[in-house]
Amino acid sequence: MAISFAEENYLKIIFRLSESTKEDISTNAIAELTQNKAASVTDMLRKMSEKGWVNYQKYQGVRLSSLGEKLALDIVRKHRLWEVFLVKKMGFNWDEVHEIAEQLEHIESEELIDKLDAFLDYPRSDPHGDPIPNKDGILPQLGYVSLANMPIGKAGNLVGVAQDSAVFLQLLTKLNLRLGATLEIIEINAFDLSVSLRIDNNPPVLISHEVAKNVLVKR
Amino acid sequence: MAISFAEENYLKIIFRLSESTKEDISTNAIAELTQNKAASVTDMLRKMSEKGWVNYQKYQGVRLSSLGEKLALDIVRKHRLWEVFLVKKMGFNWDEVHEIAEQLEHIESEELIDKLDAFLDYPRSDPHGDPIPNKDGILPQLGYVSLANMPIGKAGNLVGVAQDSAVFLQLLTKLNLRLGATLEIIEINAFDLSVSLRIDNNPPVLISHEVAKNVLVKR
DNA sequence: TAATATTTTTAGGTAAGTCTAAAAATTATT
DNA sequence: AATAATTTTTAGACTTACCTAAAAATATTA
Ligand SMILES: [Mn+2]
Ligand SMILES: [Mn+2]
Ligand SMILES: [Mn+2]
Ligand SMILES: [Mn+2]
Numbered sequence: 001m002a003i004s005f006a007e008e009n010y011l012k013i014i015f016r017l018s019e020s021t022k023e024d025i026s027t028n029a030i031a032e033l034t035q036n037k038a039a040s041v042t043d044m045l046r047k048m049s050e051k052g053w054v055n056y057q058k059y060q061g062v063r064l065s066s067l068g069e070k071l072a073l074d075i076v077r078k079h080r081l082w083e084v085f086l087v088k089k090m091g092f093n094w095d096e097v098h099e100i101a102e103q104l105e106h107i108e109s110e111e112l113i114d115k116l117d118a119f120l121d122y123p124r125s126d127p128h129g130d131p132i133p134n135k136d137g138i139l140p141q142l143g144y145v146s147l148a149n150m151p152i153g154k155a156g157n158l159v160g161v162a163q164d165s166a167v168f169l170q171l172l173t174k175l176n177l178r179l180g181a182t183l184e185i186i187e188i189n190a191f192d193l194s195v196s197l198r199i200d201n202n203p204p205v206l207i208s209h210e211v212a213k214n215v216l217v218k219r
Numbered sequence: 220m221a222i223s224f225a226e227e228n229y230l231k232i233i234f235r236l237s238e239s240t241k242e243d244i245s246t247n248a249i250a251e252l253t254q255n256k257a258a259s260v261t262d263m264l265r266k267m268s269e270k271g272w273v274n275y276q277k278y279q280g281v282r283l284s285s286l287g288e289k290l291a292l293d294i295v296r297k298h299r300l301w302e303v304f305l306v307k308k309m310g311f312n313w314d315e316v317h318e319i320a321e322q323l324e325h326i327e328s329e330e331l332i333d334k335l336d337a338f339l340d341y342p343r344s345d346p347h348g349d350p351i352p353n354k355d356g357i358l359p360q361l362g363y364v365s366l367a368n369m370p371i372g373k374a375g376n377l378v379g380v381a382q383d384s385a386v387f388l389q390l391l392t393k394l395n396l397r398l399g400a401t402l403e404i405i406e407i408n409a410f411d412l413s414v415s416l417r418i419d420n421n422p423p424v425l426i427s428h429e430v431a432k433n434v435l436v437k438r
Numbered sequence: 439t440a441a442t443a444t445t446t447t448t449a450g451g452t453a454a455g456t457c458t459a460a461a462a463a464t465t466a467t468t
Numbered sequence: 469a470a471t472a473a474t475t476t477t478t479a480g481a482c483t484t485a486c487c488t489a490a491a492a493a494t495a496t497t498a
Contacts, residue, residue: 006455027476040456042477047454059463059476090334100328109319115309225485246446259486261447266484278446278493 005106008075009034010044011053012105014064015072024061073137079105080126080133081116087127088120094127094179095169128169129160129179129216147183147195147215155184160216168214175199175207183217224325227294228253229263230272231324233283234291243280292356298324299345299352300335306346307339313346313398314388347388348379348398348435366402366414366434374403379435387433394418394426402436 013033017025027045031038049056053068064072082104086097114135117123124140125131131139144159158181161172172178176199186204187196193209232252236244246264250257268275272287283291301323305316333354336342343359344350350358363378377400380391391397395418405423406415412428 004454028474036455037457038476039458039478043455046477086331090331090338092330092334096330100326100331103326103328107319107322109322111311111315112305112309112319115311119309223484247444255485256487257446258448258488262485265447 002108003071006044007048007053008071008106010041010048011064011068011072012075012079014054014062015069015076018064018069024063026061030062070137073133073139075105077133077135077137078107078113080130081113081120081123083126083128084120084123084132085116088123093169093173094164095166095173097127098164098166125160127179128164129158130164142218144216144218146213147185147197147217148193148209148212150183150185150217150219152185152188154219155182156217156219157182158215159218162214162216168211171211172215175205175211176202177207177211177215183215221327222290225263226267226272227290227325229260229267230283230287230291231294231298233273233281234288234295237283243282245280249281289356292352292358294324296352296354296356297326297332299349300332300339300342302345302347303339303342303351304335307342312388312392313383314385314392316346317383317385344379346398347383348377349383361437363435363437365432366404366416366436367412367428367431369402369404369436369438371404371407373438374401375436375438376401377434378437381433381435387430390430391434394424394430395421396426396430396434402434 010030013030014025017029017033027038027041030045031041034041045054045056045062048054048068049062052065053071054062054064056062079101082101083097086092086100087094092100117135123132125142129142129144131142133139142159145156146162147156147158150156158177158179160179161169177183182200184198185195186198188194189196193212195207195209195212196204197207197212198204229249232249233244236248236252246257246260249264250260253260264273264275264281267273267287268281271284272290273281273283275281298320301320302316305311305319306313311319336354342351344361348361348363350361352358361378365381366375366377369375377396377398379398380388396402401419403417404414405417407413408415412431414426414428414431415423416426416431417423
């Protein structure tokens with residue numbers, strides 16, 4: 001039996017939640033991202049647990065098993081490679097590709113993905129700066145930090161984003177925050193943690209903490 | 220409500236059956252191609268009829284409505300464009316692409332398909348010689364006939380095939396029957412309708428009527 | 439044209455994946 | 469530690485897309 005779209009989406013979302021915490025992942029967190037109700041998530045977790053993709057204890061949250069993580073990395077690999085294809089070969093903007101990649105990531109053909117990888121010249125990161133796992137599920141170490149954690153006065157380059165919703169990416173574009181831009185934090189306002197930021201030697205502009213958190217920088 | 224994979228497959232299959240006959244399409248014919256049981260087909264025909272995609276009378280077979288035909292042509296367009304992509308850009312052989320295109324044809328993004336069309340330089344036919352509908356569902360007239368209907372002694376070029384199963388395409392490759400090859404019928408054997416065929420000025424070889432029927436030739 | 443064979447539909451079920459409402463477990467607050 | 473709030477699970481339903489078995493309609497043959 002092949003893995004279903006629903007199952008692949010759950011795997012991918014649990015993986016994403018696991019990246020930002022070492023705690024067990026809660027039913028509600030998954031429900032929010034899958035856009036399902038908590039009851040449906042419980043159902044699916046039970047099934048995935050039976051298949052050996054997750055370690056799940058009632059009321060105690062869930063973690064991917066090593067098999068589940070391998071499966072998730074494979075989906076992430078496909079998603080990110082397709083995003084590169086859409087931007088580099090099809091001429092989409094970086095804020096237009098996520099939804100289409102959500103569909104393309106479910107195409108089942110190892111041979112196709114390997115050929116696509118070669119066709120794109122083995123990219124290490126997707127249009128949002130996210131690392132692309134290789135065939136064996138190894139993520140390249142790109143070595144970046146959140147802009148919100150950068151020390152004041154040190155310059156770095158924008159290498160990625162921590163989310164790829166269209167509204168966020170469009171805001172970045174409006175703010176002139178493009179992949180590769182040189183960023184220097186001038187000041188952090190204690191009141192709302194908003195950041196005064198110099199972009200490419202232009203006069204400083206103000207961005208919210210929310211934006212800063214989601215911008216990734218390499219020094 | 221978006222159209223489901225199952226619905227898209229039914230539309231495509233009814234369309235394919237309609238191409239070769241002006242009769243109404245039978246439940247059993249659809250069942251065979253969808254690999255479902257006749258009872259399931261009846262179920263789906265009722266649903267599709269309610270949606271206005273087909274004209275269906277119990278026991279009398281089914282035809283696509285003009286809306287249904289438009290939807291089917293859109294799926295066929297996607298299928299064939301993806302096949303071109305897989306062969307021309309990804310380096311697959313013509314006998315390897317059908318199954319992958321069966322998946323890719325369900326990707327929903329008009330913008331993607333238009334960009335893909337441009338990226339491929341607006342091909343008029345797919346790797347099997349089948350015409351690719353344009354955005355408006357118009358099929359280009361490629362003007363070919365079945366090799367089985369070619370007169371003896373007249374030469375023509377192989378421009379397509381009437382089916383794209385992998386076994387058939389592999390046999391063609393083995394027989395040296397490639398897209399573009401020059402073909403001349405030397406003799407038709409009355410006993411089994413097998414055809415003695417000259418390919419590109421080589422010594423004649425024998426092919427079955429079954430093969431000849433499925434090879435398309437332009438004079 | 440009557441009997442027989444074939445095709446198609448109906449009736450009743452199943453599995454996947456979702457939902458709502460209610461119950462149970464866990465966590466936070468007094 | 470008892471109570472309240474929150475989270476999670478269970479119970480029971482629904483929809484889609486299938487299935488098998490039996491009934492009904494149509495087509496074929498004698
Ligand atoms: Mn994405
Ligand atoms: Mn991305
Ligand atoms: Mn095909
Ligand atoms: Mn084809």
